[in-house]
Amino acid sequence: MSVGGxxxxxxSLGLTDSPYNSLxxxxxxxGDKLLVGREAELRSLSISLLNLHTHPTLEGGNGVGKTSLVSVAxxxxxxxxxxxxxxFVLPLQxxxxxxxxxNVSAFRVKVFLQVVQALIANRDTLPVQKLSIPTIPVLEGWRRALRAISVSSENGGVSESSVGTDSSELAEAIDEVKTWLxxxxKDPQSGFFLCVIDNLELLETSSEAKAxxxxxxxxxxxxxxxxxVLCGARGIVRSVASTGRLVGFLGDPVDILPVRDEHIGALIEARLNAFKIEDVxxxxxxxDGFLMLYHIGHKNLRIAMKYCQDFTLWALMRGVDFSKTEEKVALLEEWLTSMASKILQNSVxxxxxxxxxxxxxxxxxxLKPSDFPEFGFKSYQAMVPHLQSLSSANLIESVVDNVDARKKTISVLPLGWVVNYERxxxxxxAQ
Ligand SMILES: Nc1ncnc2c1ncn2[C@@H]1O[C@H](COP(=O)(O)OP(=O)(O)O)[C@@H](O)[C@H]1O
Ligand SMILES: [Mg+2]
Structure with a gap:
């Protein structure tokens, strides 16, 4: 069963697609079948959405499963x-x-466009009369008008001037969608389109996000x-939700913790079941292997999935036949060691x-630069050369703020966790 064939x-492994998809x-x-171990979170998010008027906020590390949770909810x-x-609850696509x-006005146009797309995509299943959903030609007309600005804002945002030169068609469409909504x-009990602002931490600084x-x-x-629903990592959601002008608009941040170990078996089984072609x-x-990788990657599901895919490729390239291999975990250990030594050999x-x-x-x-005392340094500057050497060894990465270069987050890369495990x-x- 080599890739040669x-x-x-x-x-070749008896699967329709990768069960280790990290998207x-x-x-x-x-998706409903694949999401495992989140019943409590699903329930609490749904209750907030259906009963409160604030916009829920989720805080949790990268790869912990925030986006997936909101999708399935x-x-x-x-x-x-x-x-x-x-x-009525209709998630945007x-x-x-x-x-x-x-640009906030341009952003609003993108949102309206998604609302219109969702109506077009689901018009057949929705009670058209009850919701007074316009006809397809009207919806298509809105879509065309709204798309003009969304497309031009894809690359680098729309400037004030191009928003100012709204064609009358665009202005009209915005107005009509707004009026329809x-x-x-009018009655909040009628329901809502579910919209997500994801990865708020991409804004880097919480003051930017607040503003x-x-x-x-x-x-x-x-x-x-x-x-x-607002999702973010590294404390940004928490800090935004406590901003004076947003209190009452945003819900209290809910911490999304890593999926607990006891669910990991069912989680990986759900994936293998969903993608199997036959029973074998x-x-x-x-x-066992997945649980091991999950721990090595510090309970980051995305990293664990990536390890699985990388390992699979590595093993198949070496001609491993998984239908005959008993010692899959031992083979995983071998892969981990080889990955770690590759990094260690090429770096000082x-x-x-x-x-x-x-x-x-x-x-x-x-870590953040201001954490230097915890690491036994007198200044962040003194720590920098060591971080640089770790970074050139591909063990860590540093995400720098575009605006303020002193503000950055340094984090361990997936292969860094492998090296850590081997060390x-x-x-x-040795002891
Ligand atoms: N509850 C879950 N059950 C199974 N797989 C999950 C679950 N939550 C997340 N995943 C998987 O983990 C990875 C990361 O999830 P994602 O939602 O993108 O995380 P986040 O948005 O927090 O960065 C993806 O591969 C996703 O399919
Ligand atoms: Mg996400």
Missing amino acids: SLDIWK PITSDEL GYRLFQSYLAGESK KNFQLSARE ETQF LLEEMRDEVLNIPGLRW VSAPVEI VGKRAWAVFDALTRKGGS LKNHAG
Whole structure:
């Protein structure tokens, strides 16, 4: 079963697609099956959405599963609306991200466009009369007009002037969509389109995020018939939600913690089941292996998925036949060692830099420049050369703020966690 025979490696393993996809879970039937271990979070998010008037906010590390959680919550709410069990909830098909240069008026157009797209895509399943949904030609007309500005804003945002030169068609479409939303959703109990602002931490500084969201408050966060879920990492959501002008608009941040170990077996099984072609699947990584990788990657599901894919490729390239391999975990260990030694051989990391790395991994894998005293340095400057050597060894990465170069976050890369695991193992062995 080498790749020489078939280029479709998943099929050769008895799978329709990669069960280790590291993209967020989608808002559909498949996604509903793949999301495991989040019943409590789904329930609490749905309750907030259906009963409160604030926009829920989710805070949690990268790769922990925030986007997936919101996708499936939206899918389930839409299903229960269709089944007549709850009010109108229609998730938009695309999540939004904010950039520091975001133009709020242009952003609003992008949102309206998504609302129109969602109506077009679901017009067949929705009660057209009850919701007074316009005809397809009208919706298509709106879409065309709104798309003009969204397309031009894809690359680098729209300037004030191009918003100023609205064609009358665009202005009209904006007005009509707005009026439709205001009429249909005058009563907040009528329901909402579920909209997501994802990866708020891309704004880097919470003051940027605050300023932008405050600006968006009346023009975007206050549009009838739209409910927002805000997701972010590194404390940005927490800090935004406590801003004076946004209190009452945003819900209290809910911490999304890593999926608990006890669910990991079911999580990986759900994936293998969803993608199996027949009952015999030769999965490269099964429960034990996945749990091991999950811990090595510091309970970051995205990293664990990436490890699985990388391992699969590595093994198949070496001609491993997973249908005959008993010792899959031992093989995983071999892959980990080879990955770690590849990094270690090609890099010179000094003793002091290793001490920084060890302290960083113990701390959870990320640091801010102001954390230097914790690492035993007198200044951040003194720490920089060591971080640079770790960074050139591909163990850590530093995300720099576009505006303020002193503000950055340094975090352990996926292969850094592998190296950390090997180091700890060797250390234990040496004692
Ligand atoms: N509850 C879950 N069950 C199964 N897979 C999940 C779950 N949550 C997340 N994943 C998977 O983990 C990875 C990261 O999830 P994602 O939602 O993108 O995280 P975040 O938005 O927090 O960065 C994706 O591959 C996703 O499919
Ligand atoms: Mg996400």
